[in-house]
Amino acid sequence: MTKTTAAITAVNGYVPEKVLSNHDLEKLVDTNDEWITSRTGIKERRMAADGEALSDFGVKIVEGILEKRGIGPEEIDMVIVGSITGDYRFPATANVICDKAGMKNAWGFDLSAACSGFLYSLDIGRVYIENGTHKKIIVIGADVMSSIINYKDRATCIIFGDGGGGVLLEPTEDGLGVQDSILRSDGAGREFLLQKIGGSVEPITKENAQTDGQYVFQEGRTVFKHAVKNMADVAAEIMEKNNLTADDVAWLAPHQANLRIIDATANRMGIDNSKIMINIEKFGNTTAGTIPLLLWEYEKQLNKGDNIILAAFGGGFTWGAIYIKWAY
Numbered sequence: 001m002t003k004t005t006a007a008i009t010a011v012n013g014y015v016p017e018k019v020l021s022n023h024d025l026e027k028l029v030d031t032n033d034e035w036i037t038s039r040t041g042i043k044e045r046r047m048a049a050d051g052e053a054l055s056d057f058g059v060k061i062v063e064g065i066l067e068k069r070g071i072g073p074e075e076i077d078m079v080i081v082g083s084i085t086g087d088y089r090f091p092a093t094a095n096v097i098c099d100k101a102g103m104k105n106a107w108g109f110d111l112s113a114a115c116s117g118f119l120y121s122l123d124i125g126r127v128y129i130e131n132g133t134h135k136k137i138i139v140i141g142a143d144v145m146s147s148i149i150n151y152k153d154r155a156t157c158i159i160f161g162d163g164g165g166g167v168l169l170e171p172t173e174d175g176l177g178v179q180d181s182i183l184r185s186d187g188a189g190r191e192f193l194l195q196k197i198g199g200s201v202e203p204i205t206k207e208n209a210q211t212d213g214q215y216v217f218q219e220g221r222t223v224f225k226h227a228v229k230n231m232a233d234v235a236a237e238i239m240e241k242n243n244l245t246a247d248d249v250a251w252l253a254p255h256q257a258n259l260r261i262i263d264a265t266a267n268r269m270g271i272d273n274s275k276i277m278i279n280i281e282k283f284g285n286t287t288a289g290t291i292p293l294l295l296w297e298y299e300k301q302l303n304k305g306d307n308i309i310l311a312a313f314g315g316g317f318t319w320g321a322i323y324i325k326w327a328y
């Protein structure tokens, strides 16, 4: 019997217009363009307009996907939104996007896995395609990081940006699409990268709303060490598991947190720099948004059958790698 796999049949990305450059940040915190560029690879990032929410990103992403594929919103069965910056604590932003974009026959949910949000979501979506119950699933990875960043904290504001993207998953019998995944987590890492207040541990009160606990906290050095090791290990592991040599890999689509983490991952995989998708200099770290933004930007350079490794590491800790064969 032929195996059904989940092919990516369309991709779309979205970033807001407003640019926040390293030079802009020099006016907000004690930092400089040289430090940010050499330590992270980032030159600028995007910022949502006032009042622009995750669902607004989502609707633009979905509309572009539907247009590219030439289908209507009512044809979508399911929407998964990997994000940590939803419109509300509840309801899920997936519900809001379905409503705003007219996806009347879809159900969906949000998935909280920080920078691994797109990978986790993609893997769940592909299972629903493989089991035959769903025919068209939109998987989104996007974040409005500016809504939870403290622009007085140089440890975090220099890295993060707003944006994201999404893909359409559809069944195929030709062996293309998602081939394999390795996903991991370690909750012991939560103390090094988190938003401390606003959850049930410490709900927002009049008093704590004035404190920095409402923003992203990151102990950068510790996260960096874990990211370099785990993202590189898992990317190498998925290659080994699937008998892929560096020559077999057409592209690495790595989470864009820091150019040094990306380089370490590519080195460990033994792949050439020319095969690494990179856009960190323009968009910074958009959390769950980085990988679909890469696929969107590199779409024209991808060929049917290309072996692509997606890899991420982020808050949680969460990390993983997914091996796909590009389907168009």
Ligand code: UT7
Pocket: 030, 031, 032, 035, 036, 039, 040, 115, 154, 155, 158, 159, 193, 219, 220, 221, 222, 223, 224, 227, 256, 257, 258, 261, 285, 287, 313, 314, 315
């Ligand atoms: O996206 C998911 C997970 N996140 C990540 O993967 C991010 C991982 N972490 C990182 O990318 C890096 O740790 C950062 C980019 C956040 C920081 O870079 P670093 O090389 O780890 O810097 P550091 O925190 O070790 O600081 C080095 C020095 C310190 O000065 P001293 O103590 O050596 O005198 C800092 O005070 O750089 C100083 N520093 C800065 N200087 C200018 C820290 N932040 C800044 C800044 N501008 N923004």
